[in-house]
Amino acid sequence: MTDLFRASIDGLVPYEPGKPVEAVQRELGLDHVVKLASNEGPFPPFPAALEAMQRAVLELNRYPDGGAWALRTELAERHGIAFEELIVGAGADGIIDLLAQATLDPGDEVVCGWPSFPSYVLTAAKLGAEARRVPLREHTHDLDGLLAAIGPRTKLVYVCHPNNPTGTANGRAELLAFLDRLPEHVLCVLDQAYFEYIDDPDYVDGLDLFREGRRIAVLRTFSKIYGLAGLRVGWGVAPADVATATSKVRRAFDVAATAQAAALASLDDPQEIARRRELNATGRGRLAEILRGHGLEPAGPSLGNFLFADVGGGRELFERLQREGVIVRPLDGFGAPEAIRVTVGTPEENEAFGVALGHVLSGVS
């Protein structure tokens, strides 16, 4: 039966989801487990989103609004983008998949930094395309390196902004100079999954660049600060021809009705967004302090809701922390086996990380 499968998936390994918290708790006989592993927000959905979902549940006998017409219309209007340029997908991840499907033939190439978000590489590999991975420089995208890696078959260049897992972003002048030099046959995908967490005057809002007429795609998500990771809904903008191409490859009903309703209802709470942004910045500072207290310098400055730290052996520390009831992300799959990534949690969760790290590093565990 070996002929059954496409050659391009031979080298891929199935996604290994982290064990559910309950399973870790049971297996290790722990009373309480804290998960700081997936860059989710520690906050629940907004009250308005919960209400909207409850209403939407009553109509789940119907298929969702295919193509997410209402959500696209609303986002387009609010951001001054044409409806035809707005993409809604099953998470920003779903949109990365659509962009790859719409653009990549076997033998084509994408370019991205590394370590970075693995979906850029995996969605290309699945299609028989190749990802040219350009090592980060001081934990930040080497934009000249990305340009140098572009060849005649490059279709997409991903700039993960800020970069998952290192949290860093390139400044305005550097990013603009990079976009100015990008060859016309390549589409830049500026992934701004953590946009709402950022309060840095030198951080570029990709939608501004898009509205200025730059030919880029910009990605955003409801998974992070909006607290809707479990629903799978994200959005992005792209030139109309690109957005139309993604509509050709999308499944008709790829974003659930509850997800669309919750996303729409989440758009009117800027105060709560600001509160969460501040809490995140405080928590991120506290996690950095904890790491430094143990001689571990986090990469930075990190703009997102997570920190990257070189700990010598990421998987070993991950396993030892897990035995203490704290789950972080080992980064072998991201191309950084030496490191861990820790997501900012609630103040209590951040302190639990500190206690667990203290136990592990002092050999008390």
Ligand SMILES: Cc1ncc(COP(=O)(O)O)c(C=O)c1O
């Ligand atoms: C950089 C980046 N892009 C995209 C995603 C995917 O987000 P979503 O939940 O919207 O699929 C993530 C999630 O961690 C991410 O870190």
